[in-house]
Amino acid sequence: MVQRKPSHHSVLTVEGLKKYFPVQRGFLQRAIGWIKAVDGVDFAIDRGKTLGLVGESGCGKSTIGRLILKLLEADAGRIMYQGHDISGLSEEAMRPLRKEMQIIFQDPYGSLNPRMTVGQSIEEGLRTLGMKGHGERKTKVAHLLETVGIRPDAAAYYPHQFSGGQRQRIGIARALSVNPTLIICDEPVSALDVSIQSQIINLLKELQNTLGLSYLFISHDLNVVGYLSDTVAVMYLGHIMEYAPAETLYDNPLHPYTLALLSAIPAPESDERHQLPALVGDVPTPFNPPPGCKFQGRCPLVEDRCRTKEIKLYTVNEGHTVRCWKVVGE
Amino acid sequence: MLSVQDVRVYFTDNGKVARALDGVSYEVRTGETVCLVGESGCGKTVSALTILGIIPQPPAKIMGGRILFDGQNLLDLGEREMEKIRGNRIAMVFQEPMTSLNPVFTVGEQIRETIMIHENVSEKALRKRCVQLLKDVGIPSPEERLKDYPHQLSGGQRQRVMIAMALACNPDVVIADEPTTALDVTIQAQILNLFRELQRTRQMSLLYITHDLGVVATIADRIYVMYAGIIVEQGDTAHIFHDPRHPYTQGLLASLPTRTKRGGTLYTIPGAVPDPAYKPAGCPFHPRCQFAIESCRIEFPGMCDYGEGHVSRCPVLYERARPPHGAA
Numbered sequence: 181m182v183q184r185k186p187s188h189h190s191v192l193t194v195e196g197l198k199k200y201f202p203v204q205r206g207f208l209q210r211a212i213g214w215i216k217a218v219d220g221v222d223f224a225i226d227r228g229k230t231l232g233l234v235g236e237s238g239c240g241k242s243t244i245g246r247l248i249l250k251l252l253e254a255d256a257g258r259i260m261y262q263g264h265d266i267s268g269l270s271e272e273a274m275r276p277l278r279k280e281m282q283i284i285f286q287d288p289y290g291s292l293n294p295r296m297t298v299g300q301s302i303e304e305g306l307r308t309l310g311m312k313g314h315g316e317r318k319t320k321v322a323h324l325l326e327t328v329g330i331r332p333d334a335a336a337y338y339p340h341q342f343s344g345g346q347r348q349r350i351g352i353a354r355a356l357s358v359n360p361t362l363i364i365c366d367e368p369v370s371a372l373d374v375s376i377q378s379q380i381i382n383l384l385k386e387l388q389n390t391l392g393l394s395y396l397f398i399s400h401d402l403n404v405v406g407y408l409s410d411t412v413a414v415m416y417l418g419h420i421m422e423y424a425p426a427e428t429l430y431d432n433p434l435h436p437y438t439l440a441l442l443s444a445i446p447a448p449e450s451d452e453r454h455q456l457p458a459l460v461g462d463v464p465t466p467f468n469p470p471p472g473c474k475f476q477g478r479c480p481l482v483e484d485r486c487r488t489k490e491i492k493l494y495t496v497n498e499g500h501t502v503r504c505w506k507v508v509g510e
Numbered sequence: 511m512l513s514v515q516d517v518r519v520y521f522t523d524n525g526k527v528a529r530a531l532d533g534v535s536y537e538v539r540t541g542e543t544v545c546l547v548g549e550s551g552c553g554k555t556v557s558a559l560t561i562l563g564i565i566p567q568p569p570a571k572i573m574g575g576r577i578l579f580d581g582q583n584l585l586d587l588g589e590r591e592m593e594k595i596r597g598n599r600i601a602m603v604f605q606e607p608m609t610s611l612n613p614v615f616t617v618g619e620q621i622r623e624t625i626m627i628h629e630n631v632s633e634k635a636l637r638k639r640c641v642q643l644l645k646d647v648g649i650p651s652p653e654e655r656l657k658d659y660p661h662q663l664s665g666g667q668r669q670r671v672m673i674a675m676a677l678a679c680n681p682d683v684v685i686a687d688e689p690t691t692a693l694d695v696t697i698q699a700q701i702l703n704l705f706r707e708l709q710r711t712r713q714m715s716l717l718y719i720t721h722d723l724g725v726v727a728t729i730a731d732r733i734y735v736m737y738a739g740i741i742v743e744q745g746d747t748a749h750i751f752h753d754p755r756h757p758y759t760q761g762l763l764a765s766l767p768t769r770t771k772r773g774g775t776l777y778t779i780p781g782a783v784p785d786p787a788y789k790p791a792g793c794p795f796h797p798r799c800q801f802a803i804e805s806c807r808i809e810f811p812g813m814c815d816y817g818e819g820h821v822s823r824c825p826v827l828y829e830r831a832r833p834p835h836g837a838a
Contacts, residue, residue: 236694236695236696236697237694343782345782346782373549373550373721373783374549374721374723374762374765374766375549375761375762375765375778375779375782375783376782377765377767378765378766378767378776378777378778378779379778381767381776382775382776382778385775386775400694400695402695403724403766403767403768403769404767406767406768406769406772407767407768407769407771407772407776408767426769426772427769430769440696441695441696443699444695444696444698444699445695445724446698446699446702446722446724446725446726446727446728446729459696459699459700460700462664462665462666462667462697463694463696463697478696
């Protein structure tokens, strides 16, 4: 395992995180195998910084978000929030921490209660903070809506009366209502149109600057992740394949999967219309994977040792780790 | 090859009239890839469905215009005649391969169906052609896959099957509506490569509809940018990306997040796309436009020609550019 010393700057540190889902079959629902959704993941998020988690569907990126919030129980590993291990905490002990960690979902339609006004949705968070005064809550709701760029009188309306971008802003206001330190952004702009997407991205950046928020930014879009993140982790089938500061990862990618992902982004900025060096095959299912490197089935550089020897993350440079035999040599 | 001329499609709902297509013209020439790009609700898909005559009427109503294909106006044809063209001469690939494929028929049955509607082919030849089609779209062991049901295939393979179905009768024009939007990036790259290769080998015309400017840059020969039911700018890929002349196109390109823009604030187009039932008068983009002047609120903007097929619907920027050959 890579030794990453838990720095006192870290808001969140995750070590050896694992989540296996059983695949059940038959009348007795016996487990016939396991899907290793998250298979030993380590990372750290510093205060006021953004960690981007990228990967294709099924790589385990959303599962990680849910494990951190303990919406799912991890099978192994430690989740350290501000230096305290929260992985073993009971629901009761977790409650005060829930205010500190919030989540923004991809689907701004599904994540707001359609029967509650926007104001009621946001007020719920304030109640859990123990804010008793009705007037006090109203003022705070108005303030929160203003913070995310929505007219304060919008509190009286229902979610369906807003556009997708506005609903995402409301979702952000609700997350902010409890004064969190860390926000898990699970594909927050993927469902939005380009012109709306940039508005939300700017809002997230601005809030980070003014409130000192830390983000775990989960996305499949390498352009968005590259724009927003300080550090980027590239995931494939439950493993982090490469972990590096954003500049390093985009300027000097080392893992063949990172290279493939970067060259697969159709970029409006590049002049040459190169033939995309597409990866062959689909993302395999994470069900009972073969031994060795998880990327072996699609890797253009695959060789024998990739199929037999388990590969770990190796540090190639300060803060830059890679999981590939080709890169680390012997 | 295919020429859409001043087509107007309005939707009526509870007395409200939404002008989904408000006089849209574009053409797809033989062997070229044309991209129709715009945000949701701009009318991209409606225009594709109108070409194929599969737009539900009502609520839609075609208010005017012509769609010329092979010397005839498709809007004049009856259902019988359209059936001969649809799937045969003009075929379509949809965004959601899972919902567009029938789950209770095998892949083979669905491809055969397309061919059998249009041609009289023997059982043996039919089978051979299905296998060849799957081979052409890059599906491994095609004989086996013909017996598979859609759910047994991955998302990328399903989209390949959809493409095989579209190609089944050697169409002159393929319309692809967001065919890679639901796919992962590495799979998207595979499908885009496939389209480019098929187009080269088959000399077919491709009308590719998408909201993704990255995809457009990769695949298009020519581009039409749509906003609120009209074409706001058209031109070669190089013109649109390196010398955009409409504030909306400029705004879209500037608001794309890329890592090279890190640190700064992204450009944003203020506001949101207008409700098609309450479109602003004059230029539909004026409430969001930083260049808007008084006349933009009143006059519908004309087409301004920058030469070499590069045309933009913004007289304000055209005046500013002060072209040597006078205003259009």
